[in-house]
Amino acid sequence: MSFPDWTVEEFRRHGYAAIDWICDYLERVEELPVVPKVAPGDLRALLPERAPEEAEPFEEILADLDRVVLPGITHWQHPGWFAYFPTGASPPSILGDLVSSGLGVVGFLWASSPAATELEAHVMDWLVDLLGLPQGWKTTDRGGGVIQVSASDATHLAFVVARHRRRDVAAVEDMVVYASEEAHSSVAKGARVAGFTHVRWIPVDDRFALVPTALEEAIGEDLAAGRTPVAVVSTVGTTGTTAVDPVRAVGELARRHGLWHHVDAAYAGTAMICPEFRGHQDGLELADSYVFNPHKWMLTNFDCSAFWVADRAPLIEAMSILPPYLRNRASESGEVIDYRDWQVPLGRRFRALKLWFVLRAYGAAGIRAMVRHHVELARGLAERLDADPRFTLVAPTPFALVTFRHVGGDAPTEALAAALDDTGEVHVTPSRDAEGAFIRVAIGQRTTRARHVDRLWELVDALAEPVR
């Protein structure tokens, strides 16, 4: 008795077909509407109520990608993708991830697949040099890098380590964490998940950057009230406007008061491969942890969030649990990294492969050229908007996000965002600040070139109401 399975030759044939399907998709995605016109339940109505009892041919499954799935896809890989932030899915990263799936190893221990651990440590060390991060963050020094699922996970992890480190000093209900009003929602969520009830949102200046004197004041108030400040998050490139917090000033305050200083460069971290952007993260030697997402702008498909600590000891101290079935000689020698102790989950994919493929297939020079190209396109768009009396820029464009609003206020701004999406050619994200609605245009999809940004401008120009 046994059970039926594909032969290797069937796998090869179907594998080629899947590659062909993706190539075909990438060739035609530009012709598809970026945002699908579907209503809740449309896809489910196309599916049988019960799972199939008998095996189905792969040809039918593949055909259903076109019939069932594609009509409900929001096309993040469309060159007219200007919404949220981009998510990388370059061909080399897709193939790196494919090989990872094929090897099917789970590298929670060095011993459970040494290559998975060592390649990860190595490419994370490569990135320290590529991005100009502090040398002490290398795995060969006292810090170290590890790939997490997302920046949310990394920020949550930083909070848990900060909490664990001070557990003998205060109850979590008396601890306080800080970030700017413009910090990403993952900071609020990570703090809540980690059990913090006191989160202080520090005011920002007119460029949306955290005001250090306001942070200092908040810390002073909490200390006076008998609470225990434990962590602060600086953001380099906020989600709303890519604002840059003063990392050095925050770091100095953190050192003075014994706070864990986590830097969230989820989006903007990729830009640091170009030395001209590194001034935005001056003071990193005063950070305790740092995260950026290669799966945003560095051509690597989700999930791949790069997280470093300046000192790995408190991270491992907070995360290590040692049951008998995970003990082994290599771990006990202390000579190896066991990445299970660097993250919340036990299991983990071999994600370093796709990052290795990307760094080699593009080279540092190729990634730098991409960053500079997108930043140049963004600044060109910002100049056009700034020169048109109908629009006001909301914030500077230090990287490749352009933020603007219609001078007529919420109604014409929101109408423009909706009209742009309705063309099917582009997708933007409406957002809000204290002054009201604005539009975010994030340039960074791999295939976005000058002609796509020119077309976006044509649409903005044609669809925006005149000044009344």
Add this chain to the structure above:
Amino acid sequence: MSFPDWTVEEFRRHGYAAIDWICDYLERVEELPVVPKVAPGDLRALLPERAPEEAEPFEEILADLDRVVLPGITHWQHPGWFAYFPTGASPPSILGDLVSSGLGVVGFLWASSPAATELEAHVMDWLVDLLGLPQGWKTTDRGGGVIQVSASDATHLAFVVARHRRRDVAAVEDMVVYASEEAHSSVAKGARVAGFTHVRWIPVDDRFALVPTALEEAIGEDLAAGRTPVAVVSTVGTTGTTAVDPVRAVGELARRHGLWHHVDAAYAGTAMICPEFRGHQDGLELADSYVFNPHKWMLTNFDCSAFWVADRAPLIEAMSILPPYLRNRASESGEVIDYRDWQVPLGRRFRALKLWFVLRAYGAAGIRAMVRHHVELARGLAERLDADPRFTLVAPTPFALVTFRHVGGDAPTEALAAALDDTGEVHVTPSRDAEGAFIRVAIGQRTTRARHVDRLWELVDALAEPVR
């Protein structure tokens, strides 16, 4: 100005080459030693100290898989894999994951890719029927399923929801959570990450199952001491011996005392596709959440951990954070699922595709046949061991894990485990219980057939010391 990238035709050609590499790997993996003979640092020594400045040809990258990576791989996909638990990496799941990478969508909101959300909800509802789970757990009812990265994440999430639900009643330092002494390390870790300081490890009986009267006693002691019991974990198929906790008895105690009851069926959940195993999880209607890993025994590659809640309201209440750039009409209508509110991270892969591919490519009948085949092989091995005076079985074999020790104690047991691994043909996991060392043999790798288990038995028979 732009930047160089692969053409679609280059992607196709390299994609075929990557598929060929995987096919070649699967054809020869049985000839490779399961556990690599490498020392710490061997792989890193083969890599350049710095990332390449210029782009490298894909052919070189692929060649380095053989030169650099393979020598350090522990072959989880080897048919002689009997260590830990298996991890699924079937051809259909690999291709489902490949298509997910190619589409490159991030379905944190329904609106950010409706197909990703609806297919996930749909296949999770399919699994409710396939596994005989309570009907109320469907997304179309008041519960719902969601794919998490790992069972560790799911268990941590259950703890966070349990904590959040009682946050107005007690401080986390006064809350208590319970699980058996045999619960997985992820229970200890999840509890610690969620901030619990009181974790009670409940004694087990001679079949390694939680003793309900001991649980009741512990709850009573904590209540008497003024603490607040908030959650209990039952395990269906422990990692050590696949022991089965009495789900109904634990559930009744949980109901009586207002505890969140989380069921960890990470490994054994797959078996429930066969009705004859469902008696092991009798009482599930008294559970609040449940997790099993299709990425263990259900032919699906990591990561794919299936998590259900009986009532989605407290989960969403604990996890929801709503910044302006994530607001949209569909979410505000309440007609859709936004999976960002069902997990700790914001971003997420389109993981439902691979599960959909697997369920269709094998059919429920195919998966049932696989489960029964592996269980039959495991019971056959257990009978052989039981009949040999050199060995004692440590625990029953309700699923496909066999646990045994040499009657001579730790030394001959540990020597046998090491000798088996040294053959390169098989890999087992040594473990320990109160009586000392034992060996775990987990049968469940997709390509494991009778001849591989026969060979394992030959090796055990040849390598074990005689009784003294």
